Amino acid sequence: MKKKIIEITPEHGGSRIDKALSEFDPEWTRSKVQSWVKEGMILVGGKTVKPNYQLKEGDRVEVSEPEPELLEVVPEDLGLDIVHEDGDVLVVNKPRGMVVHPAAGHATGTLVNGLMHHCTDLSGINGVLRPGIVHRIDKDTTGLLAVAKNDRAHASLAEQLSQKTVTRKYTALVHGNIEHDEGTIDAPIGRDPKDRQRMTVIDGGREAVTHFTVTERFGDFTLVECRLETGRTHQIRVHMRYIGHPLAGDPKYGPKKTLSFGGQVLHAGILGFTHPGTGEYMEFEAPLPDDFTELLVNLRKRD
Incomplete structure (x- = not known):
């Protein structure tokens, strides 16, 4: 206590x-x-x-x-989609609905539980509950994550994130018709003083920069590619809401009347970084999940 x-x-x-x-x-x-x-x-x-x-x-x-509840990470065979693996790094394609690491209310079924079953050589920099975890994506966001398999690799990837040299491109479906073909959102993000469970654009927040390009329009929805320059909590969700185009299916930042999708329509499709061991730039791509593809097909048929 x-x-x-x-x-x-x-x-x-x-x-x-x-x-x-x-x-x-x-x-x-x-x-x-x-x-x-x-x-x-x-x-x-x-x-x-x-x-x-x-x-x-x-x-x-x-x-x-009260002292935080002590959680034990139990290895689980979760059939992870491993896109790449070597002695230093592992790239995994996370499915929708999977939490990245254990926390109160999510002791099992997380990406870390699956990683602990898949391999035992993960970096320990972030402690026992987040072995190998260098960056995160939200529970209902799908797509690519880099995992460090040793502390040297972890330090290298963390430094690349800090220096903004990691390539992170997302595909998102947002409400409304974005008039401009491309744009940059440079607006600081911090915790919402009115709701501690949400983030918001706020004076005094941490620097946050998102670049977006429109790839397809559906009248009342727009498909965009977002490239992160920084990686703040809920950054794309907060920034797109800030410019009046919240993500479709987003129960936290979107309108009450939105698509029934089981979460925000957001996919981390491209991830690139300099390999910590070889110094070679590597880039990986994960295709849109089936439910995202099906949604786009239905929107095209409707229009």
């Missing part, structure tokens, strides 16, 4: 305790804070309060944060 004392400043005076505390730590969601309040793990002035308690300037809040 970790204890943290928070002195309430004028900035948070008058705010609900669950809303205010969710702004102090990115891991403290409102629902998590509410459950802690109900369980008596959050005290104000040494006394328990209700989740709708309104904080006052000068309140002394004591948060007893």
Whole structure:
């Protein structure tokens, strides 16, 4: 149990305790804070309060944060689609619905569980729950990921990502008709202060740059290729929403009336990097998954 004392400043005076505390730590969601309040793990002035308690300037809040649940990564035969593998790196084509690494609520069935079954030589830089994981894509995004098989390879790939020399191209279907054939979205991304589960374009956020090219138009939908210059959480989903063209099927950033697709229509189709061992530039391509292809066929028939 970790204890943290928070002195309430004028900035948070008058705010609900669950809303205010969710702004102090990115891991403290409102629902998590509410459950802690109900369980008596959050005290104000040494006394328990209700989740709708309104904080006052000068309140002394004591948060007893439970230790994170220890997860054991169990190797699982998940039939991973391995596109490339050598002694340094592995490139895998992730299916829709698969989480990249274990976390609370996703202890099994993740890409890491499958990787642990496939091979034992993975880098340990990101710890036991994220062996070999250099970058991620969302649960419902399909496509290519590079995995490091040793710490030297991990450091090399991480540096390439930092230097923006990794090629990452995605195919996305978005709402609306984008008038321009191409464009660049340069807008900083940070956690949404109104909803800690979402990201948004915000002053003071981290640099985020997305280049897009229109490849096909369907009247009320547009097919685009997006090239990432940076790799922020939910970057393409946030940026396309920011310019008024949210991803089709996206339950978090899209409109309520969207395509029923089981998640955002987004595929990481091209991945290129300099091999950590040979110094050779390598590029890989994964075709659109069948459900994405079928959706495009139906849109063409409709038009």
